[in-house]
Amino acid sequence: MTTHRVRRRRRWPAVAVTGALVAGAAGWAVMYGPFTKGGDAPAVADPEAVRTAQTFLRSWAAGDLAGAARLTDSPAKAELTLRNFTAGLEIAKPVLTAGAARAEGESGATVPYTAKMPVAGLGTWSYGSELGVSRTDAGWRVRWELPLIHPQLTDKQKFKLVEEESAELAAVDRDGKAISASAHPSLAAVLGLGGGKPRGEVQVVDRITGEVRSTAVRFGPAAGEGGGPLRTTIDARAQRAAEKALARHTEGRNAGLVALRIDSGEVVAVANGPAGGFNRAFQGTYAPGSTWKVLTSAALLEKGAVTPSTVVDCPKYLTVGKQFHNVETSEIKGATFREDFIHSCNTAFVALRGKLGNGEVTAFAKEFFGIGGPEWKTGVGSVDAKVPVPQDETEKAAALFGQGRLRTNPLTMASVTATAVSGTFRQPLLVRGTRQERIETKELPERVVGQLRSLMRDTVTDGSAKVLAGLGGEVGAKTGTAEVTEDGNNNGWLVAHDGEIAIACVVEGAESGSGSAGPVIRDMLAELAGPGPG
Structure with missing residues (x-):
């Protein structure tokens, strides 16, 4: 296999993907964009x-x-x-x-x-x-x-708990080399390495017949198939870089990160903080904050509602049932949409709410980004994003910059980033052989893809993601900082791509996306750009 020496020339071979059930329950937090200091209530x-x-x-x-x-x-x-x-x-x-x-x-x-x-x-x-x-x-x-x-x-339906003990499980990376919990601590919980551990799930069953309708949550390690190792798409070098960067910068805070290949959707790294804890990278349910502007901008650009040069003023305040305002009441008079995006102006996005119908973002997310249709099958337990139709104008305004009832996780946002910069949705995959229902989506127009790539690149060079500006290549990104409570610390988001991989990281209890998730992604990409082993 090729040694990965520079980020722009990583050559990970294509592989198929398969399934296993893995642990956990979804963490949940309400989060807000970088320029907001208000509640989520209408x-x-x-x-x-x-x-x-x-x-x-x-x-x-x-x-x-x-x-x-x-x-x-x-x-x-x-x-x-x-x-x-x-x-x-x-x-x-x-x-x-x-x-x-x-x-x-x-x-x-x-x-x-x-x-x-x-x-x-x-x-x-x-x-x-x-x-x-x-x-x-x-x-x-x-x-x-x-x-x-x-x-x-x-x-008509209720819950039922099913329990059993897991068998011994081994796993290999995309190159067929063994991967272990000792070398990659996050994979112990994600893949369920080892054996003899409790495993189970809470099922949703019919109250009368007992027929299983769905699975509410899965716990414990995966069940090995055919006695062989679990064959994953993990790239050992990317996984090490992700876990190292997460451990260095999160200081014990809860965090999750997913990196996947833009050209295939294959997951090359998944890391959590704490490393052996809940898999919030795949199973967390968070509001995405201003990283969601990647998708809402795609909807606005695809519809022709704006162009990067369209003037969309960024006022200090804008009231739609409640008062929306920017961090420290910031404003950009006479701003273009490009400036609104790269500096993450919430009030500008609120002002654009009339350009999209009430259910238009929900439909757009399904039609182009594969969100809201058939359940994603990654090969391990994961939680799909929720993009509900807003209940009123206030919620609609908030949802345009990642608030309201939106629920995502790093897996979702890494996929959103990959789709935005390639134009094509590719269902994320982690384990070979997974049976996946085909998800039909449309291609984003080349014009929109080019605009999104330019906006994300400008966010690094001139905007809120300058933490990544020292990296080589054409790295693009979008930040998101979100409140959990009015008086508590924020949660920080950052999504980024380097042309080959898309990464999403969330850090709970942080001050900002650029200040918390930014250093994690910067260090991971910097390590991958350096000389490989041997």
């Missing part, structure tokens, strides 16, 4: 409504199911369902965290929340849901409905 909800929702969640988490049920508009049904929900799932001491409330006029509110359900001996099942709160004669009450507990819980 309007301020009544404080009593918020307190009711928070008290309900606290009571549920503490095991006071009767107390939680009394805060609903259907106490008897609520208590019965809360008790039955975890029956047989071996869940104890869930952690339920309320997000930013959205007002529904003066008599209602919607409160999103994250749930982390520890499944005994397997891991944590994490997901996001939301509950509605309404004003009644008896005060504020949670509107009782089954999806409140979990979006997949209905009157």
Whole structure:
């Protein structure tokens, strides 16, 4: 095999890909773009409504199911369902965290929340849901409905836990060389290297027939096929560079990174922080922040709604149901769309909301980027992105720069980057032989691809991703910095490409995308550009 000596001439051979089930549950966080310092809610909800929702969640988490049920508009049904929900799932001491409330006029509110359900001996099942709160004669009450507990819980289906012990598993990289947890710590959880470890999944089953409808979450190492090693698309050198850079710059914070080949979608590196922990790179569910502007810009450019030279003012403030503003109330008077993109001006994107229909970004993501159609099959457990149709103008405005109810992860955003700079969606793959449903997509016009590549390159040379400016070649990138809470630290995103690979990295509890994820990707690309082994 060819030794990889310089980034622009890496020659990774093409291989097919196959499947295995792997661990974990999805981390969930609401994130915002680099120029925002505000909440995610369309309007301020009544404080009593918020307190009711928070008290309900606290009571549920503490095991006071009767107390939680009394805060609903259907106490008897609520208590019965809360008790039955975890029956047989071996869940104890869930952690339920309320997000930013959205007002529904003066008599209602919607409160999103994250749930982390520890499944005994397997891991944590994490997901996001939301509950509605309404004003009644008896005060504020949670509107009782089954999806409140979990979006997949209905009157026709429930959850079932299946457990077993894994067999011994070995794995090889794309060159057929053995890869181990000791050399690549992140791959222990991603691939499930080793054996004799608990494995299982929470299945969604029909309440009457018991037929398995889908899998909510998978835990534990993969099952080897035919007794042979798991054959992956991992490039050992890229994997080492990713894990080394992540460990150096994240300082113990949760983080995830995926690098994949632009020409095939094959994953060459997947790393997490902590290395042996939850696979947030594939199974995390985050709002993407301003890295999502790569996709929304593609939609605007493809439609002809803007060109890079179109003047789209970047004001300090813009109100659409709530006030959007930029970091430290920054502004760029008379800005072009190019300047808005490379400096990540949120208010400019908010101003462009009328150029796209309510469901247009959702449809565009499916049509050109393969998001929202058939489930992606990577060969290991992964969580697909969610691009819901906005519920109102405020959410539509926020979604244009990666806020609202969008949910992605580094796997998704690496693929979005690869599609944007090549024009072609290629389903990400990690393990040879995976059976994948064909995902039909359209090619982005060459004009749009050229514009996106130029915008991302300019973001490195003149914009918010100058952290990568010292690298050789034509590296392009897009930053994203997002709030988790008003008073807490941000989560930082950065997506980048060097013409051969696309990379996405998220670092939780960070100050900015350029300051946290930027050094990780810079060091990884710099190491790959240097002389290879031997």
